[in-house]
Amino acid sequence: MSNTMDLSVDLSGKVALVTGGGGILCSQMAKDLAASGAAVAVMSRTQSKIQAVADAITAAGGKAIAVSCDVLDRDALEAARERIESELGPVDILVNGAGGNHPLGTATVNHCSAALLDDTPEGTRTFFDLDLEGVSFVFNVNVIGTLLPSQIFARSMAQRGEGCIINISSMSAYTALTRVGAYSAAKAAINNFTGWLAVHLSKCGVRVNAIAPGFFLTEQNRALLTTEDGGLSERGQTIMDSTPIGEFGNPEDLSGTLLWLASSSSRFITGTVIPVDGGFNAFSGV
Template identity: 35%
Template sequence: MNVDLKEKVALVTGGARGIGLATARLLAANGASVVLSDLDEDEAIQAVMQIPNARPLRMDVSNQQEVESGIDWISSHYGHIDILVNNAGLNTLNHRVTIDRFPSEEWDNIMNVDLRGLFLVSRCATALMLQNGGGRVINIASVLGVVPARLQCAFTAAKAGVINLTRAMAIELAPRGILVNCVAPGSTLTKATEALFYGENGVMRENAQRMLSHVPVGRVGTPDEIANVIVFLAAPESSYITGQTLCVDGGWSAGGFMRDF
C-alpha cells in the first residue's frame, strides 16, 4: 500500500507485536511519525528499532493516569495526533469455559483493557485531535464481536462493545473533523494464536483445522493483511467512510452460524 501520510503523527497501542507492529511499520513506511505504545516497554523499544521515525511509549491503556501522561508526552513532543489505532487488547487462554464458570476477575481484566482502555485512550487522544482540526481513529475489534464464539463470553462482549462504541464515536465526532472506523480481524497468525492454535505445541491445536474449515478462503490471515486495511482507513483516500466495521476475516463472518467449535 502506498498512501501519503507525511507530517502525520500516529499512535498505535499494543504496537510491539502482531497486528500493532505490522500497522506501525506500514504507517511509518508511508511517511507517518509513529508512537508505538505497549505495556511491555522492552518489547516496544525493540520494536521501534525496526521502524524508522518511530518512538516507544510504555503505557497501560487500562490505567487512566498512564494514558493521560502518555498523551501529554505525545503533545509535548509532536504537538498533535492525527491517527489513533486502538489495537491494545487481551484475551484469556486459561479460562475457555462456559459463563457459569467464567471468573469475574478475568471478565474485569478483559473489559479493563479491551473496552475501558480503548475508551480512555480515545477520550484523551481525540481531545488533542480536536485542538488541531481533526483526525482518524481506527478501533480494532474482532470477528467475534460480530459473530460470537463459545467459551469466550468476556472477549466477545468487549469486542461487540468496541463495534458499537465506534458507531457512537463516529456520529459524535464526524461533524468535528474526526472519522472513526473499526477493523474486525478474523483469526490472524500472531505469537498468541500460534501458542493457542497454530504452533506444534498449541494448546488448542486440534481445533485449528476445524476452525479454518469455516473460513471460506481456507487459511489464517496475516498481520500485514490486517494492517493494509487499517492504513487505508487512516489515509486521505477514505475521507467519506466513518462509523463502519470492516471484517478482515477471510469470509468467516459470512458463514459464522455454521461453526461447531
C-alpha cells in the same frame, strides 16, 4: 495466496499513536504507518518490546518513539500525551490496538451440560465458573482500553477539526465464538462504541472506524489452533473449514485496510467495522 503491499498512501506530516504497538498485529501496523510517512508513537506496557519496534522503524528510515504506558491509567496517558506532543506533535491517527483475553474469563468447553455441573472435573470451566476478575480484565483492557485513550488523544483532534481513530475488533464481535464469551462481548462493545463515537465526533472532523481481524496465527493462539506436529487442532480445523479463503491471516494482511482508513482516501467513511477475515464472517457454514 500471498499478500502484496501495493497500497501507497502519503501520511507525511501526520502523527500516529498505536496502542498495543509492541504486539504481533499492531507492531506491523506501527511499521506500516511509519513506512507511509507518519511519525509514530509505539505504546504498550513492556518497554523492551516497543523499543524494538521503534528501533526497527528508525533503522528503516522512519520516525518513531517508544512510549511505555498502561492504557487503563488516565494519569499515565496524560503524561504520554504531553511527551508525544512535545516530541512528535499532536496525534492525528489513533490506533486502539491494545487488547486481549484472560484464561479466567474463558470457558474451557464449548457447551455446558447438567452432568458437567454435577461433577466438574478439575480445571474445567463452564460459564458458571468464570471468574469475575478475569471477566473484568477482559472488559477493561478491550473496552475501557479503547475508550480512555480516545478521550485523551481525540480531544485535540476534535479541537483541530481533523483526525481519525481506528479501533481493533474481532470476528467474535459479530457472532460470539465458543468459549470466549467475555472477549466476544467486549469486542461486540467495540463495534457498537465505534459507531457511537463516529456519530458523536462527526461534526468535529474526526472519523472513527474499526478493523475486525479474522484468524491470525500468533504466539498467543498457536497452542490452541495447531498441534505439536504442525497440524491443525480440532478448533483450528473448525476455523479453517469456516474460512472460505482457507488460510490464517498474516499481520501484513491488515496493512491495506489500516492505511486506507488512516488516509484521506476514506474521508467519507466513518462508523464502519471492516472485516479482514478471509470470508469467515460472510460464510454461514453451509
